[in-house]
Amino acid sequence: MLFNSLTFVVFFVVVVTAYWSIRSWNARKNLLVGASYIFYGAWNPPFAALLFSTTAMDFWLGRQIAKAEGRHSRRVWLVGSVCMNLSMLGFFKYGNFLLQNFQWLLARIGIIYQPPHLDILLPVGISFYTFHSLSYTLDIYRGVLKPTKSLRDFILAVSFFPQLVAGPIVRAGDFLPQLVRPSSLRAGQFLWGLLLMTLGLFEKIVLADTMLSGSADRIFSYAGPLVALDSWLGVMAFAGQIFFDFAGYSTCAIGAALCLGFHLKDNFRFPYAAIGFSDFWRRWHISLSTFLRDYLYIPLGGNQVRPVRAATNLVIVMFLGGLWHGAAWTFVVWGLLHGSYLVVERVVRALFENKDWANNLATGLFAGFATYAAVCIAWVFFRASDFTVAARMLHGMFGGHAHGDAIVTTREMLQIVLVTAGMILVHWTLRDSNIETAVMRLPRWIVTTAWALMACAIILTQGSSNAFIYFQF
Amino acid sequence: MPSSTSNFKRKLQLPRLFFRKPSQLERVHGGPPLEYERPIPEVPWRGITVVVVLIVIAATCAWEFYCRSIGYGPTLNDNEDLWTMARRGVKPESVVIIGDSRAWFDLDLDELQKGLSKRPVQLAMGGSCAYPVLADLANDENFHGTIICSIVPRLFVAPPGTPPMERTEKAVRRSHTQTPAQRVSQYLAMPLEEHVAFLKQEELTLDDLLKRLPIPNRPYALVSPRLPPYFGTLDRERRARMIEECARPGSELQRRIQQIWLPLFTPPPPPTYIPKEDFGNKMGAAIEARFHDIAAAVKKLRARGGKIVFVRFPHSGELKKLEDRETPRRGIWDRVIKETGAPGIYYEDYPELSGFNCPEWSHLSAGDSVEFSKRLVPHLRKALQM
Numbered sequence: 001m002l003f004n005s006l007t008f009v010v011f012f013v014v015v016v017t018a019y020w021s022i023r024s025w026n027a028r029k030n031l032l033v034g035a036s037y038i039f040y041g042a043w044n045p046p047f048a049a050l051l052f053s054t055t056a057m058d059f060w061l062g063r064q065i066a067k068a069e070g071r072h073s074r075r076v077w078l079v080g081s082v083c084m085n086l087s088m089l090g091f092f093k094y095g096n097f098l099l100q101n102f103q104w105l106l107a108r109i110g111i112i113y114q115p116p117h118l119d120i121l122l123p124v125g126i127s128f129y130t131f132h133s134l135s136y137t138l139d140i141y142r143g144v145l146k147p148t149k150s151l152r153d154f155i156l157a158v159s160f161f162p163q164l165v166a167g168p169i170v171r172a173g174d175f176l177p178q179l180v181r182p183s184s185l186r187a188g189q190f191l192w193g194l195l196l197m198t199l200g201l202f203e204k205i206v207l208a209d210t211m212l213s214g215s216a217d218r219i220f221s222y223a224g225p226l227v228a229l230d231s232w233l234g235v236m237a238f239a240g241q242i243f244f245d246f247a248g249y250s251t252c253a254i255g256a257a258l259c260l261g262f263h264l265k266d267n268f269r270f271p272y273a274a275i276g277f278s279d280f281w282r283r284w285h286i287s288l289s290t291f292l293r294d295y296l297y298i299p300l301g302g303n304q305v306r307p308v309r310a311a312t313n314l315v316i317v318m319f320l321g322g323l324w325h326g327a328a329w330t331f332v333v334w335g336l337l338h339g340s341y342l343v344v345e346r347v348v349r350a351l352f353e354n355k356d357w358a359n360n361l362a363t364g365l366f367a368g369f370a371t372y373a374a375v376c377i378a379w380v381f382f383r384a385s386d387f388t389v390a391a392r393m394l395h396g397m398f399g400g401h402a403h404g405d406a407i408v409t410t411r412e413m414l415q416i417v418l419v420t421a422g423m424i425l426v427h428w429t430l431r432d433s434n435i436e437t438a439v440m441r442l443p444r445w446i447v448t449t450a451w452a453l454m455a456c457a458i459i460l461t462q463g464s465s466n467a468f469i470y471f472q473f
Numbered sequence: 474m475p476s477s478t479s480n481f482k483r484k485l486q487l488p489r490l491f492f493r494k495p496s497q498l499e500r501v502h503g504g505p506p507l508e509y510e511r512p513i514p515e516v517p518w519r520g521i522t523v524v525v526v527l528i529v530i531a532a533t534c535a536w537e538f539y540c541r542s543i544g545y546g547p548t549l550n551d552n553e554d555l556w557t558m559a560r561r562g563v564k565p566e567s568v569v570i571i572g573d574s575r576a577w578f579d580l581d582l583d584e585l586q587k588g589l590s591k592r593p594v595q596l597a598m599g600g601s602c603a604y605p606v607l608a609d610l611a612n613d614e615n616f617h618g619t620i621i622c623s624i625v626p627r628l629f630v631a632p633p634g635t636p637p638m639e640r641t642e643k644a645v646r647r648s649h650t651q652t653p654a655q656r657v658s659q660y661l662a663m664p665l666e667e668h669v670a671f672l673k674q675e676e677l678t679l680d681d682l683l684k685r686l687p688i689p690n691r692p693y694a695l696v697s698p699r700l701p702p703y704f705g706t707l708d709r710e711r712r713a714r715m716i717e718e719c720a721r722p723g724s725e726l727q728r729r730i731q732q733i734w735l736p737l738f739t740p741p742p743p744p745t746y747i748p749k750e751d752f753g754n755k756m757g758a759a760i761e762a763r764f765h766d767i768a769a770a771v772k773k774l775r776a777r778g779g780k781i782v783f784v785r786f787p788h789s790g791e792l793k794k795l796e797d798r799e800t801p802r803r804g805i806w807d808r809v810i811k812e813t814g815a816p817g818i819y820y821e822d823y824p825e826l827s828g829f830n831c832p833e834w835s836h837l838s839a840g841d842s843v844e845f846s847k848r849l850v851p852h853l854r855k856a857l858q859m
Contacts, residue, residue: 001654006661008654042654191518210680218695224746254511263511405745407695410688439514448521452528459533460679462672 001042003197003252004205011039016259025182032156032260039161040125047123050088055158057084058133062147062154065140074141081137085130093127095120097327125165127324131291132158136172138295145173153179162256166249168267168287175262183261195451196255199435202454203248205461211419212241215412220383220393225404231396233408235376237416238383240423243272246285266434272375272424273431275367276349277341280375288324292317311346315339325382330390334381341374372424540671544718544726548706549666550674551599551713553647554659559711560648563594565615571606572623573637574599575786577713578705578836580621581846588850589859593621595711598644600700602628602637604767609645610779611770619857620774620781624809626800627738632759663709676703693745698737701730704833720838730833734792740799760805764812771813782856783809783817787827787845792834816856823852 001007015035022028041048061081068074090098099115106113136154139145148154157175158164219226219234226234250267257264267287274280281289300313315336322335352358377394384390396404408416430438439447549555563569568591570576576597586592596606603622610616631637647655666672675681690696704719704726719726743752771781785806788796802819810817820826825848829841837845853859 001652001658005654005658006665007657010657010661042657043652045653186513188513188515188518191522192513194522206679210678210683214680222695224744258511405695406691406693409690409694409696411683411686411690414688415683434512436512436514439516444516444521447516448524448528451521452525452532455525455529456532457679459529460536460677460682462674462678 001039003249003256004201007042011035012256012259019260020185028182029152029156029179032160033152036156036159036161036164040159040164043124043165044121050123051129051159052155054085054088054130054133055155056151057081058137058158059148059151059154062137062140065137066147078137078141081134085134089126089130092120092122094323094327128167128169129158129164131169131288132163132172135169135291135295139171139173145176148172148176150179160257160262162253162260162262163264166246166253167285168250168253168264169291170264170287171291174265178262185261189261190259193255193258196258197252198255198451198454198458200248200250200252200255201458203244203251205248206454206457207419207423208241208244208248210461211415212237212244215408215416216241216383218412219408220385220389222405222407225392225401226396227401227404227406228397228399230404230406230408231393231401232376233413233416234393235380235383235397236420237412239272239372239376239379240416240420242379242382243268243423269434270427270431272372273368273427274371274375275364276371277338277345277374280371281338281342288321292321296320307346311343314342314346318342330381330384330387333387333390334378337378337381341378368428537669537671540677544716545670545673545677545703546706546716547666547668547670547672548703549663549708550672551707551711552659552674553644554651554655555663555707555709555711556596556598556644557648557651557656558659558709559594559596560644563596563610563613563616563618565617567591567616567618568593568621569610569618570595570597570621570623571610572597572603572621572784573601573625573628574713575625575788575836576621576623576784577711578715579786579842579845580849581843582710582712584843584846585850585853588847589619589853597623597711598640599713600628600637601641601644602631602635603641604629604763604770605638605641605645607767607774607781608770609648611773614777617774617777617779620779621853622781622783624783624785624806626796626805627740629809630760630763630805632756632763673703675700699733700737701733701833702726704730705836714839714842715832715836717839720832720840722832727833730835731790731792734833734835735795738792738795738799764808767809768812771815780857781813781815782853783813783815784849785817785819785821787820787829787831787837788835789829789831790834792831818849818852818856826852 001011015031019028019031022031037048037052040051058081061077061084064077065074065081068077103113103115136145136147136157140147148157153176154172156179157170157172160170160175163170216234216237219230219237247268254264254266265287267285269283269286271280271283274283297313297317300316301309302313303310305313316339318335318339319332320335321338322331322333325331325334357363377397380390380393380397384393395401568585568589570580570593574597577595577599580593580595582593582595597603603624607620607622610620628637662672671677684697703716705713705715707713718724719730721727743749747755774781783806785802806817806819809815818826820829826845829837829845832838
């Protein structure tokens with residue numbers, strides 16, 4: 001079920017009330033397991049069985065890794081877990097994509113092959129819960145986590161409903177310790193959780209869906225040539241939309257978890273105030289970038305190898321990061337673009353980091369602006385349905401359609417510009433801080449008014465919004 | 474491990490705008506907190522929450538009163554979940570109404586039930602093309618009932634990718650993919666929509682209010698067409714009824730809606746990026762394909778013993794002149810009847826059906842819809858050989 005639905009409102013009220021009414025810690029955890037499976041099954045009940053089987057397999061494999069003696073046998077069990085998780089992801093998410101590409105390759109060498117059409121329904125959130133579960137066996141293998149004795153606790157760690165379908169990717173090692181001791185109900189924590197949920201829904205329903213998504217959709221789906229202004233407005237609208245959509249979900253998840261006494265890490269830290277691409281990835285989808293760094297980039301050698309090898313590793317990691325987002329070559333290009341950005345940044349840093357001018361305010365501002373612009377260019381491939389659309393958009397952005405169409409209305413322009421300017425201002429203001437600090441420092445009446453306005457705006461939109469973008473991943 | 478208090482104090486540093494290097498902890502772990510405890514701002518939460526709740530309740534009540542004061546009343550939203558609810562009610566031998574808003578407003582289910590001995594299922598949708606629903610019913614192997622299909626030519630042949638097609642396709646898709654959560658949300662939403670006037674998904678949302686701002690545009694900006702304001706109510710069976718204010722002769726609402734229909738029913742200019750001739754050919758091919766698809770769907774339905782009758786509902790005033798000019802009877806209507814071989818009832822052919830006046834030029838008033846349905850029944854029975 002969606003956070004922005006009446007079903008979730010009723011579900012959440014019932015779960016929270018029951019949760020804090022129960023005294024027994026075990027009963028509370030059982031309740032959360034049941035609630036999480038209802039939450040997941042409310043999309044497609046049979047897929048709850050798939051979620052359970054993955055979880056149970058990883059629980060068992062985790063124990064085998066811990067019990068195994070010798071590096072070789074530990075590795076065999078780990079490979080088993082990785083293969084099981086990735087093959088499931090591969091089948092459901094990449095099955096048709098692989099078949100289509102195989103067919104295309106055969107056609108290039110003159111073999112006509114018509115693959116069977118696999119009518120595969122993608123289980124919602126499979127990319128997220130696969131990583132939740134995989135982090136458990138990986139951390140046991142790395143020796144940073146001991147296997148839990150309780151299957152129920154592990155099931156809850158993987159399926160905890162606030163983060164189950166669209167992240168953040170909460171590692172078992174971060175969640176399982178929170179299941180040891182019962183948390184107590186604290187008014188401040190609970191109400192702060194509610195405020196975060198309001199903020200998350202406001203970001204999603206009002207800013208992403210109401211203010212930006214319509215313009216982004218219209219511009220990206222326009223089949224004609226667009227002038228540079230309209231093309232850039234479309235990309236800026238999407239840049240804002242995807243941030244508010246995904247950060248909104250993460251904020252809701254963090255808030256809902258807090259209401260239940262659990263603490264999830266930040267998934268976004270004001271990414272559009274990033275100076276450079278490594279900074280951007282420390283701020284954007286942090287749970288994925290740290291996952292890829294710890295379980296892929298560092299095992300590949302990280303920074304401890306020769307620069308060319310390190311650069312290759314970066315590109316490999318970002319290639320896979322792109323593919324994780326979706327089974328399409330446009331996502332791969334998006335990942336590769338970010339990989340190449342990171343490599344270029346390393347070179348630039350190596351050449352100029354020690355120069356005086358590299359550390360002054362003007363350079364910082366220019367670098368921040370350049371980072372935002374480059375990230376926007378990469379978003380074109382993320383949003384475009386195919387390369388024709390991406391090429392048309394890029395052509396327009398760089399002035400290739402001087403006599404193209406100007407379709408964006410003044411209202412849409414104002415919405416895009418005002419929301420984007422506000423977003424960037426907030427990101428730069430808070431880039432070295434956090435929202436908790438901001439709330440502490442703001443006068444009480446501003447916090448109260450802002451919370452009330454966000455709640456009123458959510459009611460005014462009547463929940464008539466779309467599913468979260470990251471659900472499809 | 475540092476205590477949560479000291480950790481919190483550490484995090485409450487002055488925000489600095491530029492060039493703070495990430496700490497070692499942030500570099501390693503992607504950000505605080507490490508000890509699984511988020512900082513909670515120390516503010517008087519209870520007091521703030523009480524004030525927020527009071528403000529939200531007051532603002533919501535004020536908005537509700539305002540909406541009622543300018544003529545809005547509670548009614549269900551016609552969304553794909555409500556449609557799916559009705560679609561689920563289709564039984565193998567049901568009488569099903571499909572098509573556009575004229576079939577929606579002009580047919581009274583009670584009268585049809587009396588005349589046809591079965592309570593029809595209302596699947597018509599405002600501003601929509603009937604074809605996706607017709608195809609869906611034709612492909613439903615269990616269905617061998619009767620279809621009453623309204624034809625508004627421009628909507629009936631709307632090509633793929635246009636709003637009339639997308640609206641219906643979305644509803645049909647939802648009926649096949651509706652999740653339990655969406656179903657529950659619909660059941661929860663209905664009692665609210667039946668009592669709260671401002672819950673109008675296509676009119677009183679923030680997005681719609683923003684769209685109404687009178688801001689001048691660039692000359693070629695692509696402005697979405699204006700849709701008519703609230704002028705009907707809908708019940709759980711999806712029976713639509715025109716509100717009295719709209720039916721009242723000479724009312725302001727009536728005039729406003731009349732002036733909205735005219736641009737809505739006027740064919741839009743071809744896009745600038747396609748040569749006019751190519752666009753014309755493309756549209757022509759799409760319409761031909763639609764005739765072929767409709768004939769195939771009707772054939773499939775009849776092969777299972779199903780029946781269908783096409784109906785052209787009353788419309789009047791300047792809108793009738795526009796429709797007669799742009800989509801004359803000898804064009805789309807005659808062609809559909811010929812291609813499908815199905816019976817058709819064109820209201821103008823029968824004096825007892827053609828004497829009705831549509832207050833806003835496109836639909837009958839709630840009272841007239843009852844009388845019209847009563848008079849239509851014998852024609853339906855004859856056409857369907859009942």
